[in-house]
Amino acid sequence: MTRKKPYDFIVVGAGIVGLATAYKLQKKFPDSAIAILEKEERIGKHQTGRNSGVIHSGIYYKPGSYKALNCKNGREQLVDFAREYGVNHDISPTGFPLPCFWI
Ligand SMILES: Cc1cc2nc3c(=O)[nH]c(=O)nc-3n(C[C@H](O)[C@H](O)[C@H](O)COP(=O)(O)OP(=O)(O)OC[C@H]3O[C@@H](n4cnc5c(N)ncnc54)[C@H](O)[C@@H]3O)c2cc1C
Numbered sequence: 001m002t003r004k005k006p007y008d009f010i011v012v013g014a015g016i017v018g019l020a021t022a023y024k025l026q027k028k029f030p031d032s033a034i035a036i037l038e039k040e041e042r043i044g045k046h047q048t049g050r051n052s053g054v055i056h057s058g059i060y061y062k063p064g065s066y067k068a069l070n071c072k073n074g075r076e077q078l079v080d081f082a083r084e085y086g087v088n089h090d091i092s093p094t095g096f097p098l099p100c101f102w103i
Helices: 016-027 066-085
Strands: 009-012 034-037
Touching: 009 016, 016 034
Parallel strands: 009 034
Antiparallel strands: none
16 A cells, blocks of 8 residues: 555554554544554454453452443443444343443
8 A cells, every 4th residue: 555645643453452542543533644554464363353252341440440440431432332333242131230242
């Protein structure tokens, strides 16, 4: 691919972290040019494509801690994203606040 203008952002690695970072950058700076560099021939080939598919709810972290809040925030954003884009997932119907995500 040839591009004469410089990129505003370059993200290295097309796993969930790289793709989510690029997604958020695009939302925040819609006119920016973003490149994602991936060494494999397709995205999500490593950890992202091989995990258990369960979103961590954050209950094992100290209540109110940064980790717990970050986990809760991420879970909520993931549920919203899945609903908005029709990503197949399931949330445990037990009433216990442990959403199980099978993506
Ligand atoms: C067995 C297993 C089960 C898991 N289960 C869960 C779970 O149930 N729930 C959960 O939330 N998390 C789970 N995780 C953790 C979660 O999958 C990872 O935290 C997450 O996928 C990491 O994403 P990442 O983008 O950082 O890494 P990766 O998905 O590994 O992506 C990194 C990308 O960078 C690319 N890359 C590396 N070096 C370069 C380079 N020099 N140039 C260009 N590209 C490069 C790689 O090819 C790869 O595509 C699990 C992990 C494992 C291994």
